[in-house]
Amino acid sequence: MRLGKGLWVPRPSEGRMSLKGRDLIAIRDLSSDEILDLLARAREMIPCAEGTRVREPLNGRIVAMGFFEPSTRTRLSFESAVLRLGGRCITIADAMASSMRKGESLSDTVRMLTGYADAIVLRHPNEGAAQLAARVSDKPVINAGDGAGQHPTQTLLDLATIHERFGTLTGLRVVLLGDLRYGRTVHSLAYALAQFGAEIVLTSPPELRLPEELRSELERSGAKVQMEGDIRKAVREADVLYVTRIQKERFGDEGEYRKVAGSYRVDLPLLEGAKERLTILHPLPRAGEIAPEIDRTPYAAYFRQAFLGVPVRMALLDAILGGGPAAA
Amino acid sequence: MTDTHDLRISAIRNGTVIDHIGGGLALDVLRILGVHGIERESTVSIALHVRSGKLGWKDIVKVENMELSPRTVNAIALIAPTATISIIRDFTVREKRPVTLPETIEGIVRCPNPNCISNQGEPIESEFAVTRRHPVVLTCVYCGRAVDDFLRHLA
Ligand SMILES: Nc1ncnc2c1ncn2[C@@H]1O[C@H](COP(=O)(O)OP(=O)(O)O)[C@@H](O)[C@H]1O
Ligand SMILES: [Zn+2]
Numbered sequence: 001m002r003l004g005k006g007l008w009v010p011r012p013s014e015g016r017m018s019l020k021g022r023d024l025i026a027i028r029d030l031s032s033d034e035i036l037d038l039l040a041r042a043r044e045m046i047p048c049a050e051g052t053r054v055r056e057p058l059n060g061r062i063v064a065m066g067f068f069e070p071s072t073r074t075r076l077s078f079e080s081a082v083l084r085l086g087g088r089c090i091t092i093a094d095a096m097a098s099s100m101r102k103g104e105s106l107s108d109t110v111r112m113l114t115g116y117a118d119a120i121v122l123r124h125p126n127e128g129a130a131q132l133a134a135r136v137s138d139k140p141v142i143n144a145g146d147g148a149g150q151h152p153t154q155t156l157l158d159l160a161t162i163h164e165r166f167g168t169l170t171g172l173r174v175v176l177l178g179d180l181r182y183g184r185t186v187h188s189l190a191y192a193l194a195q196f197g198a199e200i201v202l203t204s205p206p207e208l209r210l211p212e213e214l215r216s217e218l219e220r221s222g223a224k225v226q227m228e229g230d231i232r233k234a235v236r237e238a239d240v241l242y243v244t245r246i247q248k249e250r251f252g253d254e255g256e257y258r259k260v261a262g263s264y265r266v267d268l269p270l271l272e273g274a275k276e277r278l279t280i281l282h283p284l285p286r287a288g289e290i291a292p293e294i295d296r297t298p299y300a301a302y303f304r305q306a307f308l309g310v311p312v313r314m315a316l317l318d319a320i321l322g323g324g325p326a327a328a
Numbered sequence: 329m330t331d332t333h334d335l336r337i338s339a340i341r342n343g344t345v346i347d348h349i350g351g352g353l354a355l356d357v358l359r360i361l362g363v364h365g366i367e368r369e370s371t372v373s374i375a376l377h378v379r380s381g382k383l384g385w386k387d388i389v390k391v392e393n394m395e396l397s398p399r400t401v402n403a404i405a406l407i408a409p410t411a412t413i414s415i416i417r418d419f420t421v422r423e424k425r426p427v428t429l430p431e432t433i434e435g436i437v438r439c440p441n442p443n444c445i446s447n448q449g450e451p452i453e454s455e456f457a458v459t460r461r462h463p464v465v466l467t468c469v470y471c472g473r474a475v476d477d478f479l480r481h482l483a
Contacts, residue, residue, distance in 0.1 A: 105451055126443055126448055127441060127470065149472065
């Protein structure tokens with residue numbers, strides 16, 4: 001939809017409170033006010049997401065799900081969100097997508113989808129795919145993950161979970177734990193939290209540190225960023241503990257991986273002395289980063305986080321597409 | 329007007345002179361001009377390592393019977409930011425201006441990220457925003473990759 005220079009050129013969005021008809025490619029597309037507005041709308045959507053209230057602002061609308069890469073959680077929660085809002089989905093799931101990819105360019109596929117639907121949700125293995133789709137399509141495009149790039153609705157639901165627990169995003173001490181180098185969810189989240197003045201604590205194995213450019217960008221945007229090698233100390237002082245997966249592929253040998261993964265495992269002994277209000281998040285699926293014994297504690301918020309994916313995506317779809325065709 | 333003895337390479341009747349190219353960069357400028365894009369009757373002359381007051385050493389490229397497209401001028405601005413471009417008509421300099429780096433660079437540089445959508449055979453050109461000028465840093469508008477060694481990634 002947007003014909004601008006693209007995602008990486010600063011694009012001030014102040015004063016543009018309406019999301020109607022807009023794309024969402026990266027969390028940077030949203031101002032802090034727009035994020036807070038979406039989180040408020042998401043809260044109102046919770047009864048509808050639970051099925052105890054019915055609101056159908058997408059009645060009569062069709063949303064295309066272009067999933068060119070395997071995804072269960074994201075695709076199902078988007079589909080659920082569309083259906084809850086009274087809209088309908090047409091879906092390209094991975095099997096079909098791979099046969100489609102044989103001959104057809106993404107540009108052509110997107111042009112086709114643009115003719116069939118009122119908005120496009122796109123998951124694709126290549127970085128920049130959603131930006132390309134947004135340029136090709138005259139319908140709004142929502143990025144549901146582009147390779148190692150952006151996944152803005154994941155960030156929104158992370159923020160929604162934190163906001164639900166604390167009633168604010170400001171002044172919290174958030175520990176990011178695990179693979180901070182390759183984990184795209186953690187990059188977008190750190191960026192968003194920085195806009196809200198969070199205190200960010202980075203705890204990771206040395207080989208998986210947050211990229212230096214991002215770290216200095218966070219500092220420039222006014223966030224307090226600090227590295228804490230001592231995981232116990234980090235956890236004791238945390239309001240939020242955001243845990244990410246440490247992947248085997250990142251390590252040369254199995255032994256090294258086991259050692260690192262083992263020392264970044266969150267279990268009950270690690271949480272001794274933690275703040276009462278400590279909230280543990282994880283983008284899921286987890287491998288072994290969080291012991292199942294944590295699930296029963298009041299700290300665990302990751303299943304709530306997964307559920308909030310539906311009302312958050314409902315709020316977004318409603319803001320972009322709800323209430324009839326977008327004014328030109 | 330130029331002193332004829334200053335003309336290291338022969339004077340041309342009509343064409344373009346790309347002067348004040350930073351020492352050693354003329355070959356990259358030629359790559360940008362693209363031998364295929366230059367017609368048979370356009371003689372191209374190159375002078376390398378010419379003494380220059382401003383630059384110490386400079387290179388000069390002269391192309392007969394050809395004026396450069398804005399796109400080519402942008403590309404030259406990227407790799408040789410000190411260059412000046414003079415249009416010669418009937419042996420006289422008709423127009424002379426420094427190159428200026430535009431806000432976006434289309435198609436000249438390839439994104440170094442192999443997984444970028446711009447490297448997957450899509451019917452699009454690569455595109456970069458100039459996100460820093462001194463020294464130049466380009467940022468892929470698709471994947472966000474920042475590039476400062478773009479001479480190594482000319483398309
Ligand atoms: N007729 C010509 N044929 C070839 N090159 C020329 C001609 N006239 C000028 N030039 C070259 O074009 C460039 C710009 O010319 P001019 O403005 O006169 O010189 P300068 O930039 O050195 O002050 C110089 O490199 C000069 O040598
Ligand atoms: Zn790129």
